[in-house]
Amino acid sequence: MYWVSVVTEAGIFAILALGLDVIWGWSGDFDLAFYGYLALGSYLTFVLTIGKPTSPVEYILGYHLPVVLAIVLAMVVVVGLAAIIGAIALRNLRDIYFAVTTLGAVSALYLIVENYTPLFDGYNGVYGLINPGQTALNLTYNGYRIFFLVVVLVLLFLAYLLVQRLSRSPFGRMLRSVREDERAAAAYGRQVFWAKYRAYLFGAALAGLTGGLFAIFISAFNPSAWTPQELLVIYAAILVGGRGNPRGVILGVFVVYIGFIELTRYLPSPASRPDFSPAMRQILIGLMIILMLRFRPEGLFRERPGLDRGAGSSGQQSPGPAVAVAVASVPAPAAQPAPAADEGGPG
Amino acid sequence: MTTFLVSIGIGLSTAAILSLSAVAFTLEYAVSRIANFAHGEFLTIGAYAAYSGQAVFHQNVAAAAVIAAAAGAAAGLVLNFGLIEQFRGRTAITVFIATLGVAIIVENVLDIMYGAANVTYGFGQGKLHHVGPFLWTTSDIEVIISALAVAGLIYLLLQHTRFGKAVRAISQDRALAQVSGIPARRIIMQTWALAGAIAGFAGFVLADTIGTFGPTLGFSFLLLTITATVAGGIGRPYATFGGALIVGLVIQIAGTYTSSAYELVFAFLLLVLLMLFRPNGVFVRSSAVSVRA
Numbered sequence: 001m002y003w004v005s006v007v008t009e010a011g012i013f014a015i016l017a018l019g020l021d022v023i024w025g026w027s028g029d030f031d032l033a034f035y036g037y038l039a040l041g042s043y044l045t046f047v048l049t050i051g052k053p054t055s056p057v058e059y060i061l062g063y064h065l066p067v068v069l070a071i072v073l074a075m076v077v078v079v080g081l082a083a084i085i086g087a088i089a090l091r092n093l094r095d096i097y098f099a100v101t102t103l104g105a106v107s108a109l110y111l112i113v114e115n116y117t118p119l120f121d122g123y124n125g126v127y128g129l130i131n132p133g134q135t136a137l138n139l140t141y142n143g144y145r146i147f148f149l150v151v152v153l154v155l156l157f158l159a160y161l162l163v164q165r166l167s168r169s170p171f172g173r174m175l176r177s178v179r180e181d182e183r184a185a186a187a188y189g190r191q192v193f194w195a196k197y198r199a200y201l202f203g204a205a206l207a208g209l210t211g212g213l214f215a216i217f218i219s220a221f222n223p224s225a226w227t228p229q230e231l232l233v234i235y236a237a238i239l240v241g242g243r244g245n246p247r248g249v250i251l252g253v254f255v256v257y258i259g260f261i262e263l264t265r266y267l268p269s270p271a272s273r274p275d276f277s278p279a280m281r282q283i284l285i286g287l288m289i290i291l292m293l294r295f296r297p298e299g300l301f302r303e304r305p306g307l308d309r310g311a312g313s314s315g316q317q318s319p320g321p322a323v324a325v326a327v328a329s330v331p332a333p334a335a336q337p338a339p340a341a342d343e344g345g346p347g
Numbered sequence: 348m349t350t351f352l353v354s355i356g357i358g359l360s361t362a363a364i365l366s367l368s369a370v371a372f373t374l375e376y377a378v379s380r381i382a383n384f385a386h387g388e389f390l391t392i393g394a395y396a397a398y399s400g401q402a403v404f405h406q407n408v409a410a411a412a413v414i415a416a417a418a419g420a421a422a423g424l425v426l427n428f429g430l431i432e433q434f435r436g437r438t439a440i441t442v443f444i445a446t447l448g449v450a451i452i453v454e455n456v457l458d459i460m461y462g463a464a465n466v467t468y469g470f471g472q473g474k475l476h477h478v479g480p481f482l483w484t485t486s487d488i489e490v491i492i493s494a495l496a497v498a499g500l501i502y503l504l505l506q507h508t509r510f511g512k513a514v515r516a517i518s519q520d521r522a523l524a525q526v527s528g529i530p531a532r533r534i535i536m537q538t539w540a541l542a543g544a545i546a547g548f549a550g551f552v553l554a555d556t557i558g559t560f561g562p563t564l565g566f567s568f569l570l571l572t573i574t575a576t577v578a579g580g581i582g583r584p585y586a587t588f589g590g591a592l593i594v595g596l597v598i599q600i601a602g603t604y605t606s607s608a609y610e611l612v613f614a615f616l617l618l619v620l621l622m623l624f625r626p627n628g629v630f631v632r633s634s635a636v637s638v639r640a
Contacts, residue, residue, distance in 0.1 A: 030440050088623055095440045096382045097626060100573055104618035107570055107611070115608040232451060235444070275463045279455040286455070289448035293441055294433060 001142055004149050010257040011152040012213045014250045015159050017234050017241075019206025022163065024235070025244035025303070026172060027199040028179035030095070032231065033085055033102035036109050037078045037204045039226040041211020043113075044074035046126040046221060059121050067132040071212030078208030079201050086200040090193060094182075103228075114223045125222020129215055152213060156250070159206060163246045166202075167304075175199050176244070229282055233257075236285050239292040242299030252299065260284070354603035355596060356481030362595025363494035364556060367549035368568060369575040369587045370501060371542040375423075377518035377582045378538045379431050381439050384446040386546060386572065387565030388453040393419040393547025394554035394564055395457055398466055408470055412551055419547015420540040427539035432532075450566060457562040465559040472558075490552050497545060498588055504541075505584065514538055518582065571598075571611070574618040580628025589630060 016038060023031050048070035052062040065073070089101040113120055120126055131144045139147055166172050178185045178195050186192050215221060233256065241252020264281045292299065368390060375383045396418030397411040404410035430449060434442045473485020483491075505511035513534045516524040525531045553568060554560040571594065579590025597617055602610030621629070 030444065088619060091623075093622055093626065095438070096443050097622060099440070099443065100382070100570075100577070101619055101622040104570060104574070104615040104622070108615035108619070111609065111612045111615070115606075229451060232447065273459075273462070276459060279458045279463075282455040283452050286448040286450075286452035289451075290430070290445050293437075293445050293448075297441070 001145065004142075004145050006258060006261055008145070008149045008152050008217055010254050011149070011156050012210055012217060013234060013237070013257060014253040015152075015156050015206055015213070016210040017237055017249050017253045018156075018159050018163050018246060019203040019210070020234055021238050021243065021246065021249045022166070022175075022199050022206075023203040025238065025249070026167070026175040026179060027196050029090065029196060029200070030099045031102050031200070031203075032099050032228070033082075033089075033106035033109075034203070034207060034234075035226045035228070035231040036106035037082060037207035038211040038214060039113075039221070040081060040109075041071075041074045041078045041208035042215045042221045042225075043120045043126060043211075044077055045070050045212040045215040046129055047120070048073060049132060050126070050128040053121070057121055057124070058118050059126055060119055067129070067212075067216065071209060074212050075205050075208035078211065079205050082201055082204030086197055086204075090196050090200060110223065110226070120221075123223060125220060125225070127220035130219050132216060148216060152217075155209070155213070159209075160246055160250060167246060171195070171198070229285075232289065233260075233285055236289050236292070239289060239297075239299055242301035242303060243297075244303035245299070245301045248299055248301030248303075251301065256285075256288075350603060351600070352480040353482050354599045356478075356483055356487075358596040358599030359481070359592075360483065360487040360490055360556070360595075361599055362592045363491045364549055364553050365571060365575045365595050366494050366588045366591035367497055367545055367552065368572040369579070369591050370497070370584055371546040371549065372572050372576050373579070373582055373584050373587045374514075374538055374542040374545075376576075377584065378514060378521075378535045379427070380521075381431060381442040381446070382573070382581075383426070383431075384443055384569070385426060385449040385453065386446075387567075387569035388450050389419045389422050389543050389546035390550030390553060390565035390568060391457060391560075391562060392422045392453065392565075393550030394560055395461060395466075396547065397551040397554070398461075398468065401469065406469055411468075411470075412548055415551035416544040416548040419550065420544035422547065423539040423541075423543020424536060426543075427536055431539075432535075450569075454562045454566060461562065463561060465561045467559045468555055470555055486555060490556065493548075493552070497548075501584060510534065510537065570618070571614055574614050574621070577618065577621050577626070578629055580630060583628065583630075586628055586630050590628065593629065 020031070020034050023029050023034070045067070047059050047061040048063050048065045049067050050062070051064045053059050063070075085102060085105045089098050089105070093101055114122055116122065131141065131148075134141070134144045137144065137147065174185070174190055174195050177188075178190060178192050182192055185195075218225075234253075237252040237256040238249050239252070240256055241250070242248030260281060263284075264277050267277050267280055368386070371389070372383065372386050375381070375386065393415035397415040400411055400414035404414075426446075426449065430445060431442065434445055470486070472487075476483050476485065476488065478488070503511075505514060513524065513529045513531075516527070516529055517531050517534055517538075521531050521535075550565060554564060557564075575591040575594040576587055577590070578593050579586035579588070594614055594617065598610040598614045601613040605613075
């Protein structure tokens with residue numbers, strides 16, 4: 001059962017990472033609000049399914065909806081929030097300015113959830129969603145957990161197929177061309193903002209779904225579950241696996257989650273210092289991010305180069321990954337040194 | 348009315364601490380063209396160094412301040428040499444993510460060294476003073492005076508020394524400064540040491556004002572620092588003091604009339620609004636310039 005739980009968690013986070021990779025890997029926007037979307041999805045799944053609060057616990061809504069419907073509704077609301085934050089942050093802001101703006105937005109949200117108890121019961125958070133549908137499915141507790149693992153893996157597979165398809169679609173290629181050189185893409189008539197905005201909303205929808213799954217998985221959610229550190233693990237996993245490559249991203253999540261959970265189990269953990277082992281884990285994640293960025297920014301699995309219009313044959317040797325297929329046959333404006341050098345290793 | 352004036356007084360004291368942190372952040376940006384997400388850790392390191400120094404110097408405030416600044420300067424040097432220079436030529440966002448990794452590492456190393464529980468200095472806050480309409484403790488006054496002193500020193504340093512001239516040249520164009528015979532690498536190292544020292548000192552002051560602190564002290568102050576920096580205009584040291592003043596007053600006044608739990612919410616909303624309408628700072632007349640960092 002231990003392994004069932006480890007793999008389920010990794011599977012859930014792999015879906016999240018696929019969503020984040022669309023925003024960061026394809027579109028090139030370093031989003032720090034992303035974990036907030038998971039959090040909102042999770043909170044909403046709870047308050048839509050666990051019924052009225054009993055005093056002194058308080059939270060909004062308190063319905064008894066079927067869990068699948070609740071997750072769908074949660075995803076809708078999450079996309080709504082992302083639509084607001086994305087509209088602000090993506091319009092003119094890029095890079096650090098984008099990252100800081102999203103961090104500001106999610107931090108404000110965090111403080112409100114933490115301090116305004118009528119919303120999601122503040123620091124205490126919400127809980128009580130235990131194996132929804134277990135009786136209807138006529139399963140034992142452990143049987144349900146295995147069933148849930150299968151559900152997660154099927155959803156992960158579907159998400160992978162969808163993302164993989166999108167990745168090779170004109171939309172995916174357009175996003176990458178925007179990432180590589182926004183001005184050139186705009187010059188070729190691409191709607192830069194709309195391309196990024198749609199990618200952002202798609203990523204947020206996956207985060208909302210993940211939030212719902214996470215609610216079922218841990219059956220409790222409170223502010224300490226969505227600190228900035230949690231998001232960094234996902235970024236580290238994407239970096240390890242290979243930014244922009246869906247298969248690499250999934251593998252990266254499994255390597256980082258299972259590798260880390262297993263490794264940190266064997267760390268010496270003095271009884272007087274219960275926080276030693278989590279702290280070591282964070283230190284290793286920080287180190288991993290820095291070392292990957294410095295020595296192998298393309299990750300273990302390089303992003304697949306573009307496939308069409310004659311770019312395919314030269315793809316393996318080209319220094320940059322999938323250099324802007326939409327503008328491949330045309331020289332980019334010469335004045336801009338290509339930012340591609342950064343993702344493509346020694347460019 | 349009295350409440351309002353008292354909240355302005357506290358706002359000024361907050362702004363003083365904020366201006367120290369923000370001017371260091373903006374100096375780092377000016378010479379290296381990167382936003383240092385590990386900046387908050389300089390503050391934390393300074394605060395903990397002063398805490399450790401108490402074992403030797405006991406209740407000596409001046410010694411604690413010097414130790415904090417020295418530790419911050421050392422941290423600035425190490426970060427610039429060990430990370431920022433290693434990532435030269437990479438995009439700003441890559442360096443930004445790397446410094447984020449550093450922040451996580453430092454925070455957790457301090458957690459292991461000192462424990463996650465908060466620690467406290469033994470310094471008293473001194474008596475309450477009525478200064479004009481404001482109500483300040485002795486340490487509030489010391490904070491405000493030291494922030495003004497740092498502001499004055501930075502002005503003299505940047506405008507009237509060869510070092511300052513070199514810093515200004517590098518912040519305009521590092522390559523051009525280099526070919527003009529300015530030892531850019533050395534000047535940048537010195538700037539990081541200076542920024543680290545100011546930030547370390549700010550960390551000590553911040554920790555002393557709050558009274559109790561933990562390993563997340565600096566990280567939670569970072570977003571506030573960035574807000575103040577952006578309000579002034581990133582990379583513009585003098586305007587940063589104005590930005591700090593705006594942010595300090597906004598959070599204290601808004602916090603007084605709602606609840607102190609929400610004062611940071613106002614700061615972060617201010618940050619989002621600034622990014623939306625004035626990403627180059629409130630003191631820049633033209634807001635038509637779009638930001639592509």
